[in-house]
Amino acid sequence: MALTSLWEDLHPHPAPAEAVVDGEWDALVIGAGITGLTTATLLARAGLAVAVLEARHVGAGTTGRSTAKVSLLQGTQYSRISRRHSDAVLRGYAAANAEALAWVTRFCDDHGVEYQRRPAYTYATSEQGERSVRAELTALHKAGVDGATWVDEVPLPFSTTGAVRLDDQVQLDPLELLAGLRAEAVEHGVSIVEGARVRRLHGHGPYTVETEAGEATAPLVVVATNMPILDRGGFFARAEPARSYGLAFRTSGSAVDGMYLSADSPSRSLRDTPAPTGSLLLVGGDGHKTGTSGSELGHLDSLRAWTHEHFPDAEETHAWSAQDYVPHHALPYAGPILPGADRLLIAGGYSKWGMTNGVAAALAITARVLGGNLEWASTFEPWSTHELTGVPDSIRINAAVALEMTSGWVRKIATRDDAPICTHLGGVLRRNDAEDSWDCPLHGSRFGPDGSVLEGPATCALRGSGA
Structure with missing residues (x-):
């Protein structure tokens, strides 16, 4: 069955117009959640021509299903970071979240978005x-x-x-916030294309982004899908x-x-x-x-x-x-997908605190692009020495993935199980009895009953589904 969040019920989305993706842009942003729309808005305010490419519709991912707590107090997240990192890194994380909280409340005040x-x-x-x-x-x-x-x-x-x-x-309605961000982005010339799932990206700048609805090119691409849909950098194995x-x-x-x-x-x-x-x-x-x-x-x-x-x-x-997605080293990432790839940027890994970390990631990325300086931004760097503290957890995560891959295929062969195969890296999917979906135990890709992609890192529908 389909599960609908309170926010989705309060803000039903109209069927998107037929998607058309083409042209040359200064920047392409993939994903229309809180990170993608904040990034697009900030880049457009600076005068860049920006297009946002969204696989389904604005807020269809994690943002529209969030508890929407915009808070510096985050369960036991700070002690988790403190066990792995220095006090300087811990202070950088707090500063990032404090700046994001202040940014969100200013935006809400300026654009009539209610919060408590x-x-x-x-x-x-x-x-x-x-x-x-x-x-x-x-x-x-x-x-x-x-x-x-x-x-x-x-x-x-x-x-x-x-x-x-x-x-x-602060607490709020996350889709009301996204509606405000969408209106602000469009007012500054951003083109938001819904129903345009990205299949692949090629080139080394400018980049060509291929979607189900055509191709577009830009010298700057920001992948704001929480888990990057591009396998470059292997982030699927690090969270x-x-x-x-x-x-x-x-x-x-x-x-x-x-x-x-x-x-x-x-x-x-x-x-x-x-x-x-x-x-x-x-x-x-x-x-x-x-x-x-x-x-x-x-x-x-x-x-x-x-x-x-x-x-x-x-x-x-x-x-x-x-x-x-919970990164192995306990910190979000916002920066190059590979060392030196300063115009192909990613953001994600918010450990369930995306209402602040997602905005902080957008601030870090746009500061990098526009030449700004945020002292705390290095905390979010995806290729810093911070990553080394996550090696033990990374080993554990990937050992569990390898075991699941093997056991899934043994079970499938031994029982002649007809469960479908994930189009990302070939994991045997398991049925989700709450949502009638097929979920991958390897890296979290999910597929609807019609085979369509619900969650990445997979980008292609289940084979033979016609979706």
């Missing part, structure tokens, strides 16, 4: 979780996020062992794809008054959002590596059961899922 200020909490429900949260508080202080404080009492309807609190963070789930509920009153995320597993995310009939409660979490769950529907049911336990009057209105 809320305190953010990373909370614990066990002794082990408390240790994790206290380590996060230490990392936040090392990073220079001085407003983060410890609280013993957390205003939630179940027992906790304390939390980190950071006031004055782990992760799916998580979201539910929206009506409740009799205001269920929560902040943005909450658990440090304990399985993860539980909470926030509210305004709705025409009052506030809605949003519950998320229960994540897992793409294609490796016995039952995706089981994860949604787990969230439902947990919600009804703690919010007995909650009435479900929407259910959905999202895909994110």
